[in-house]
Amino acid sequence: MALLLKNVRYLDWYNFSIVEGHVWVEEGVKGKMQILENLPDEIAPDTEVVDLQYKWLTKSWVNGHHHIYSTLARGMPMPEKTPENFTEILQKIWWKVDKALDLKMIEASAMFAAMDAAKRGTTFIIDHHSSPNAIFDSLDTIAQAFERVGVGHLLCYEISDRDGLDKRDEGLDETRNYLKYHNALVGLHASFTVSDETLERATELAGEFDTGIHIHLAEDAADRSESIRKYGAAPLERLQKYGVLDMPKSILGHAIHLTEEEKKTIAQSKAWIVQNMESNLNNKVGVFQGDLFENKVFLGTDGMHNDMLRSAQAAYFTGLNHEEMSPVKAYARLRAAHWYLSNNHLEGDGSNNLLVLDYESPTPVHPMNFPAHFIYGMDSTHIDSVIANGRFIVRHGKAVNVDEKEVVAKAQEQALRLWAKL
Numbered sequence: 001m002a003l004l005l006k007n008v009r010y011l012d013w014y015n016f017s018i019v020e021g022h023v024w025v026e027e028g029v030k031g032k033m034q035i036l037e038n039l040p041d042e043i044a045p046d047t048e049v050v051d052l053q054y055k056w057l058t059k060s061w062v063n064g065h066h067h068i069y070s071t072l073a074r075g076m077p078m079p080e081k082t083p084e085n086f087t088e089i090l091q092k093i094w095w096k097v098d099k100a101l102d103l104k105m106i107e108a109s110a111m112f113a114a115m116d117a118a119k120r121g122t123t124f125i126i127d128h129h130s131s132p133n134a135i136f137d138s139l140d141t142i143a144q145a146f147e148r149v150g151v152g153h154l155l156c157y158e159i160s161d162r163d164g165l166d167k168r169d170e171g172l173d174e175t176r177n178y179l180k181y182h183n184a185l186v187g188l189h190a191s192f193t194v195s196d197e198t199l200e201r202a203t204e205l206a207g208e209f210d211t212g213i214h215i216h217l218a219e220d221a222a223d224r225s226e227s228i229r230k231y232g233a234a235p236l237e238r239l240q241k242y243g244v245l246d247m248p249k250s251i252l253g254h255a256i257h258l259t260e261e262e263k264k265t266i267a268q269s270k271a272w273i274v275q276n277m278e279s280n281l282n283n284k285v286g287v288f289q290g291d292l293f294e295n296k297v298f299l300g301t302d303g304m305h306n307d308m309l310r311s312a313q314a315a316y317f318t319g320l321n322h323e324e325m326s327p328v329k330a331y332a333r334l335r336a337a338h339w340y341l342s343n344n345h346l347e348g349d350g351s352n353n354l355l356v357l358d359y360e361s362p363t364p365v366h367p368m369n370f371p372a373h374f375i376y377g378m379d380s381t382h383i384d385s386v387i388a389n390g391r392f393i394v395r396h397g398k399a400v401n402v403d404e405k406e407v408v409a410k411a412q413e414q415a416l417r418l419w420a421k422l
């Protein structure tokens with residue numbers, strides 16, 4: 001199967017070149033894409049021809065750090081006493097939510113998150129999952145839900161010592177079982193809830209499967225102080241000691257409370273950084289500054305929502321007040337996850353992952369000013385259709401592989417079950 005997209009304005013995601021013409025898209029994870037000046041004389045019978053009437057066509061987004069497990073928390077009743085700091089936010093909110101999750105809730109969360117993400121232009125999600133009382137099979141449950149919607153994935157389970165060694169071991173087992181059949185990462189919560197022994201076992205597992213570690217690093221000042229108090233070293237020093245920074249698939253989430261020296265160490269390492277600006281603002285943990293490791297920063301939503309354009313705009317507007325920032329820089333961060341995936345030969349983000357933008361501007365759009373349109377003009381309402389691995393997964397704003405009403409109804413049903421347990 002293939003698609004022939006007639007009459008498009010194709011915007012190259014990397015060099016901003018704009019071509020008016022037609023685009024041929026091959027199906028499959030290894031499928032290719034080709035820009036055609038003229039329509040071919042003969043079209044294979046298994047090719048679907050779609051006239052895009054000169055709408056914009058460009059590469060779709062990747063969410064570099066998500067927690068689909070928080071999907072059902074939107075609007076839930078809050079603790080009577082408002083958490084006063086980040087540690088209390090974890091203890092009173094997130095560690096209560098994740099402990100109450102079962103596989104049905106996880107499935108409903110993953111279905112909604114993937115569907116909502118797809119409708120907002122994302123075709124690949126890197127997720128960091130936690131459900132301490134439903135660890136077994138949690139990763140496969142998420143993978144199957146994502147695949148039903150048509151969204152690619154790189155998953156991990158958030159291994160931690162916070163609920164005791166049995167749960168820690170279950171997390172390691174779930175990761176190992178999943179890694180046997182899938183590309184995935186080894187997840188760790190954060191340095192301050194991970195002992196040296198756990199860090200050693202997790203990095204050994206990552207080495208065995210030639211993958212990397214996905215961990216929260218220095219999100220709050222408490223990660224640093226608790227890590228030093230409990231394990232005698234700052235978070236980055238511990239990750240360095242166990243080789244996390246030597247793994248090119250490693251992802252370090254947040255990276256806020258670091259010294260200049262530590263940032264330079266990361267810049268020279270093989271690991272990548274993921275920025276989650278709105279989550280940082282929401283948790284009042286501080287503001288990310290990426291100047292010292294610019295070309296290794298990509299963006300995530302950290303479970304807040306499923307909209308990568310919104311994340312990029314938040315990185316831009318907040319960044320303007322705290323670091324060197326420009327529309328081109330914010331755009332480059334949005335796109336850096338493509339380099340992470342392609343440099344590591346991880347499939348599912350090939351050139352046949354595309355989005356159709358129905359974007360009319362009151363001013364001319366050209367390669368030099370496209371980043372400004374992206375920051376000041378576009379939002380997810382402009383996303384008309386989305387193609388993943390050469391197949392439409394969203395057409396005219398509607399997910400095509402799932403029944404949207406059913407996905408929403410199931411999520412609401414499971415949200416009520418979850419809230420009743422809290």
Ligand SMILES: [Zn+2]
Binds near residue numbers: 065302
């Ligand atoms: Zn996170």
